[in-house]
Amino acid sequence: MNNQSELRQRLTSQWGDGACLTEAIDRAPFETDFRKLFHGEALAILQPNSVTELQSMVRFASDHRLVMVPAGGNTSYCGGAAPDKSGNNLIISLKRLNKIRSKDPLGYTLTAEAGCTLASVQEAAESVERYFPLALGSQGSCQLGGNLSTNAGGTSVLRYGMMRDLVLGLEVVLPDGRLLNQLNGLRKDNTGFDVKQWFIGAEGTLGIISAATLKLFTKPTQYSTAMIGVAHIGAAVDLLSRLREYFGDVIESFEFLPESATELARQHLKLRDPFETSPPPARVLLECAQPRAWPELPERLAHVLMKLIESGLVLDVAMANSDRERDHFWSIRERIPEAQTLEGASIKHDISLPIGQLATFVSEAARVVQATIPGARIINYGHVGDGNLHYNLSPPCGTTKGSDTERQFLANQSAITRTIHDLVASLGGSFSAEHGIGQLKVKELERYEDPVALELMKKLKVAIDPLNLMNSGKVVK
Ligand SMILES: Cc1cc2nc3c(=O)[nH]c(=O)nc-3n(C[C@H](O)[C@H](O)[C@H](O)COP(=O)(O)OP(=O)(O)OC[C@H]3O[C@@H](n4cnc5c(N)ncnc54)[C@H](O)[C@@H]3O)c2cc1C
Numbered sequence: 001m002n003n004q005s006e007l008r009q010r011l012t013s014q015w016g017d018g019a020c021l022t023e024a025i026d027r028a029p030f031e032t033d034f035r036k037l038f039h040g041e042a043l044a045i046l047q048p049n050s051v052t053e054l055q056s057m058v059r060f061a062s063d064h065r066l067v068m069v070p071a072g073g074n075t076s077y078c079g080g081a082a083p084d085k086s087g088n089n090l091i092i093s094l095k096r097l098n099k100i101r102s103k104d105p106l107g108y109t110l111t112a113e114a115g116c117t118l119a120s121v122q123e124a125a126e127s128v129e130r131y132f133p134l135a136l137g138s139q140g141s142c143q144l145g146g147n148l149s150t151n152a153g154g155t156s157v158l159r160y161g162m163m164r165d166l167v168l169g170l171e172v173v174l175p176d177g178r179l180l181n182q183l184n185g186l187r188k189d190n191t192g193f194d195v196k197q198w199f200i201g202a203e204g205t206l207g208i209i210s211a212a213t214l215k216l217f218t219k220p221t222q223y224s225t226a227m228i229g230v231a232h233i234g235a236a237v238d239l240l241s242r243l244r245e246y247f248g249d250v251i252e253s254f255e256f257l258p259e260s261a262t263e264l265a266r267q268h269l270k271l272r273d274p275f276e277t278s279p280p281p282a283r284v285l286l287e288c289a290q291p292r293a294w295p296e297l298p299e300r301l302a303h304v305l306m307k308l309i310e311s312g313l314v315l316d317v318a319m320a321n322s323d324r325e326r327d328h329f330w331s332i333r334e335r336i337p338e339a340q341t342l343e344g345a346s347i348k349h350d351i352s353l354p355i356g357q358l359a360t361f362v363s364e365a366a367r368v369v370q371a372t373i374p375g376a377r378i379i380n381y382g383h384v385g386d387g388n389l390h391y392n393l394s395p396p397c398g399t400t401k402g403s404d405t406e407r408q409f410l411a412n413q414s415a416i417t418r419t420i421h422d423l424v425a426s427l428g429g430s431f432s433a434e435h436g437i438g439q440l441k442v443k444e445l446e447r448y449e450d451p452v453a454l455e456l457m458k459k460l461k462v463a464i465d466p467l468n469l470m471n472s473g474k475v476v477k
Contacts, residue, residue: 004043004087004088007043007044007064007066008022008043008044011043011044011046011060011090012044014060015046015053015057018047019046019047019048019049019053019096020044020045020046020047021044021045021047022043022044022045026045027041027042027044027045027091029074030042030045030071030074030081030082030083030091030093031082031083032082033074033076033077033078033079033080033081033082033438034074034075034076034077035077035079037079037440038079038082038439038440039082039085040082040083040084040085040086040089041083041085041086041087041089042069042083042087042089042090042091043066043087043088043089043090044090044091045071045091045093046090046091046092046093047092047093047095047096048092048094048096048097049096049097050097051097051171051173051179051210051211054092054094054097054173054208054210055173055177055178055179056177057090057092058092058173058174058175058176058177058208059176059177061090061092061469062175062176062177062467062469065467065469066088066089066090066469067083067084067086067088067089067090067469067470067471067472067473068089068090068091068092068175068204068208068469068470068471069081069082069083069089069090069091069092069204069471070092070094070145070149070204070208070209070470070471071091071092071093071094072093072094072095072114072115072142072143072144072145072146072147072149073117073138073141073142073143073146075138075141075142075146076142076146076150076435076436076438077348077350077435077436077438077440078203078432078435078436078437078438078439078440078441079438079439079440079474080149080150080203080204080436080437080438080439080471080474080475081146081204082439084473092208093115094113094114094115094143094145094208094210095115095143096115097113097114097115097210097211098113098115098116098117098120098143099112099113099116100112100113100116100120100121100124101113101211103124103125103127103128103130104185105128105129105130105216107185108130108215108216108217109168109185109213109214109215109216110124110125110128110130110132110213110214110216111169111183111185111211111212111213111214112124112144112211112212112214113144113210113211114143114144114145114148114208114209114210114211114212115143115144115145116143116144117139117140117141117142117143117144118134118135118136118138118139118140118142118143118144118147119139119140121134121144121214122134122135122139125216125219126219129219130216130217130218130219131216131217131218131219131220132166132214132216132217133156133159133160133166133217133252134147134152134154134156134160134163134166135154135155135156136152136153136154136155137334137337144212145208145209145210147163148163148167148170148199148200148209148212149199149200149201149202149203149204149209150163150201150203150434150435150436151163151164151200151201151434151436152434153383153386153388153433153434154383154434155252155253155255155287155333155383156252156253157383157385157386157388158251158252158253158254158383158385158386159249159251159252159289160217160252162434163200163201164197164200164201165215166214166215167196167200167212167213167214167215168184168185168186168187168213168214168215169182169183169184169185169186169196169212169213170182170183170196170199170200170209170211170212170213171183171209171210171211171212172196172199172206172207172208172209172210173207173208173210174206174207174464175206175207175464175465175467175469175470179210180195180207182195182196183211183212183213184213185213198460198464201436202475203436203437203438203471203474203475204470204471204474205461205465205470205471205472205474205475205476206460206461206464206465206470207464207465207470208470218291219291220252220289220290220291221290221291221292221293222289222290222292222293222294222297223287223288223289223290223320223326224287224288224290224297224298224301224319224320225285225286225287225288225319225320225325225326225329225330226285226286226301226305226317226318226319226320227274227275227283227284227285227286227317227318227320227329227332228283228284228285228286228305228314228316228317229275229279229280229282229283229314229315229316229317230280230281230282230283230284230313230314230315231280231281231282231315232281232282232359232362233256233258233282233358233359233362233380233384234358234359235282235313235314236254236256236282236284236384237355237356237358237359237384238313239284239308239313239314240254240284240355240384240385242304242308242313243286243304246300246304247288247301247304250288250289250290250297251286251287251288251385252287252288252289253285253286253287253383253385254284254285254286254287254383254384254385255284255285255333255381255382255383255384255385256282256283256284256380256381256382256383256384256389257282257283257284257285257332257333257336257381258281258282258378258379258380258381259279259280259281259282259283260377260378260379260380261336261339261340261379261380261381262275262279262283262332262336263279264336264339264340264342264343264379264394265332265335265336265339267339267343268338268339268342268343269335269338269339269342271328271331271332271335272328273332274318274329275316275318278316280315280316284384285329285330285332285333287326288301298319301319302317302319305317333381336379336381337390340379340392340394343394344394344395344399344400344401344406345394345395345399345401345406345409345410346379346392346393346394347392347393347409347410347412347413347416347417348390348391348392348393349389349390349391349392349417349420349421349431350388350390350391350431350432350433350434350435351388351389351391351420351421351424351429351430351431351432351433352386352387352388352389352429352430352433352434353387353389353424353427353428353429353430354387354427354428354429355384355385355387357427357428357429358384358387358389360427361389361423361424361427361429362380362389364423365378365380365391365420365423366378368416368419368420368423369393369416369420372412372415372416372419373393373395373396373408373409373412373416374396375395375396375397376393376394376395376396376409377393377394377395377396377397378391378392378393379392379393379394380392383433383434386433387429387433388433388434389433391420393409393416395409396409421444421447421448425448430448431444431448432444432445436475437474437475438474438475439473439474442473442474442475442476442477445475445476454476457475457476458476461476
């Protein structure tokens with residue numbers, strides 16, 4: 001019997017069916033990432049039922065010098081939850097650690113286990129008339145542990161910040177099996193370093209998050225949602241600045257969609273477009289949310305937008321007049337990635353810039369894209385209120401799957417990504433706004449990160465995980 005089958009037998013006899021899966025068919029969904037960019041082979045999938053069981057699994061891995069790969073909903077974009085090809089990685093799925101441990105509407109906090117889906121955390125907050133604002137297109141399947149470990153962003157960062165801003169306390173199983181218990185809901189706690197923050201955005205390289213205490217907010221009772229036609233991204237940025245002067249923090253989401261993106265949604269998903277008859281060159285999806293009814297809000301918003309039409313900044317406006325219409329506007333935004341997948345091959349970038357540099361970036365990037373891949377289509381949509389663009393490319397119109405044009409397009413991927421990321425860096429931006437590093441962007445981190453920051457990251461990794469067993473090969477090598 002070889003080492004791999006002996007270890008599989010030992011794991012199964014220790015934790016049994018359900019908590020330990022070793023068959024190829026059960027391992028398969030965990031052995032590749034959401035975008036199918038990485039394929040590996042796992043020794044087994046471990047699914048602890050309790051934190052104590054998780055600790056004993058981590059101790060087993062540490063004793064046998066096995067690399068551990070924490071897994072949430074496997075919806076992330078950089079291959080962080082996929083194993084390598086060695087056949088010796090233990091995937092530790094948190095899906096059975098999915099209890100809401102407590103809700104404190106008075107203190108505006110909630111404590112949930114890492115395997116809770118984001119949607120179930122939002123529902124738990126709503127059940128006590130509170131609001132948890134993190135919102136992502138993947139919220140039905142991504143898990144709290146994954147959201148914390150990727151420091152997820154989403155559509156309400158403008159008002160509430162990223163995942164790291166929404167956490168008060170954390171419980172983490174360290175690589176040697178010890179439990180770090182920082183699960184408190186204190187708003188003020190200046191007792192030395194903020195240790196919990198080391199694990200947020202670490203993509204499972206420092207420990208396995210088992211639970212978190214989260215900040216809750218007052219539940220919005222009223223939404224005003226509008227699709228707003230604009231000429232270009234510079235106009236969208238000006239519009240945000242004008243609207244913030246009028247509405248301040250009431251603005252929760254400000255999403256940018258160029259016509260190249262909405263066209264794909266119309267074509268592949270047959271989504272009705274409020275601007276069907278004359279689509280503008282670009283549009284913004286704006287959402288204002290209010291905790292208390294402010295009956296004048298929709299009227300006031302419509303009035304301000306009309307004034308901005310007169311000034312020429314806004315080209316057209318469609319207000320959502322019902323919850324159904326609001327959901328429809330959001331589905332146009334949320335389903336752009338799906339529409340682009342249906343269109344065929346793509347080259348993706350998740351970048352952020354100081355908001356005042358977005359227009360310069362977009363015009364400069366268009367020039368280099370066209371010089372490198374003539375005819376490539378630019379599908380640059382995203383959370384523009386946060387300076388974040390998903391700067392994606394599709395091959396020239398009419399390119400068929402498997403054709404020479406598609407091959408040529410994909411052959412340019414590294415060159416174009418290098419140019420785009422260099423441009424972003426020269427304008428003071430980031431090559432990874434919200435999707436993290438995983439295994440996809442390790443070299444980019446080496447290239448663009450401040451060398452002192454990179455050195456500190458590597459020292460922290462060695463200090464917490466001296467045997468390099470926790471998701472090794474991801475983020476920092
Ligand atoms: C349709 C769609 C829309 C999306 N929209 C957004 C968006 O708007 N904003 C955004 O930021 N992201 C977005 N994403 C990306 C993704 O959903 C997020 O990154 C999400 O936070 C990942 O959670 P997950 O549970 O799927 O994590 P996984 O993919 O399972 O894991 C991600 C990383 O976290 C580690 N990890 C997972 N659980 C733990 C744990 N308990 N302890 C330690 N490490 C752990 C893994 O090892 C891996 O490195 C989107 C994805 C899709 C498919």
